[in-house]
Amino acid sequence: MLAELALGYPDRLWRAVGHPVSWIGRLIAALERGLNRGGEGRRRAAGVFALALVVGLAWGAGALVAALGWLAAVLAGSTLVAQRSLAAHVAAVADGLDAGLDAGLDAGIEAGRAAVARIVGRDVAALDQAGVARAAVESLAENFADGVVAPVFWMALLGLPGAAAYKAINTADSMIGHRTERHRAFGWAAARLDDLVNLPAARLAALLLVGAAWLVPGASPGGAWAAVRRDARGHRSPNAGWPEAAMAGALGFALAGPRRYGGVAVEDAVMGQGGRRELAPADIRRALALYRAADGLLIAGLAVAAVALW
Structure with a gap:
């Protein structure tokens, strides 16, 4: 985690060889093109086979790299955690909205x-400033769970192979785990397994955000805990509601609710009922401060556990 915070993933390396997640993505795309055909039963079986193959290869690659020594494991493991890139992408949304102060509101939006x-899969063309800001904060909360806490959780539990296998599952879900005509059967296994492996991390992420609220001026740990208990299970996702509710309750926001994906309106419960929906760039930066504090708690907790185990 410290290596990823310090180094990130160099752009030059990305341009030269890509990224481990992009390698996984290319394999999934090739398997989908070759296997996703026939009736529903055949598509579902093919999806199970494709997922098992991708996860097995990722586990094997992780084990191979880990066998090269701790330095190789550190460098490879840092590519599977998204602390730095997540913060940068979310901050870019606030910066873009702030540009409206100088170039006109429409340009900023x-x-x-x-x-x-x-960073989001929803339709953004009709979002106003508040909608853009809410989408950024929701993505920050959800991706803290599945882009940071989850790979670190599985790395701590099962080593580098566990983190690599998790990223394979999560990437498969993001690519084929959709309820569309094409992917409903083929991506069924990826979607279900992703829900399962994210269960512990989503709840841990919520607890970290509640704890972080004690450290961030103006945040409410009581509000975060109340929102998690009241709202998290109402989210259409079995996992995303936990960190979103914690983020919303800590900062007095109202997140989630109705959204549009691929032109289709999706109804969802509000995370942080009674909170404020009219968010601005400054609110994105408040969310980033809470995220950084929660990430710091995760690093500190792992350090204490490592010393204790050693």
């Missing part, structure tokens, strides 16, 4: 929409 489109 367009820049914010372009930035938030890189």
Whole structure:
């Protein structure tokens, strides 16, 4: 985690060889093109086979790298955690919206929409400033769970192979775990397994955000805990509601609710009932402060556990 915070993933390396997650993604895309055909039963069986193959290869690659020694494991493991890149992408949304103060509100909203489109799957064309800001904060909360806490959780539990296998599952879900005609059967296993492996991390992420609220001026740990208990289970996702509710309750926001994906309106419960929905760039930065504090708690907790085990 410290290596990823310090180094990130160099752009030059990305341009030269790509990223481990992009390698996994190319394999999934190739398997989907070759196997996703026939009736529903055949598609579902093919999806199970494809997922097992991808996860097995990721586990094997992780074990191979780990066998090279601790330094190789550190460098490879840092590519599977997204602390630095997540903060940068979310901050870019706030920066884009802030550009509206100088170039006109419409220009700022367009820049914010372009930035938030890189981190969310919903339709962004009709979002106003508050909608863009809410989307950024929701993505920050959810991706804290599945982009930071989950790979670290499985790495702590099962080593580098566990983290690599988790990233394979999570990438498969993001690519094929959709309820569309094409992917409903083929991506069924990926979606179900992703829900399962994210269960512990989503709840741990919520607890970290509640704890972080003690450290961030103006945040409410009591509000965060109350929102988690009241709202988290109402979310359409079995996992996303936990960190979103904690983030919303800590900062007095109202997140989630109705959204549009691929032109289809999706109804969802509000996380942080009674909170404020009209968010601004400054609110994105408040959410980032809470995220950084929660991430710091995770690093500190792991350090204490490592010393105790050693």
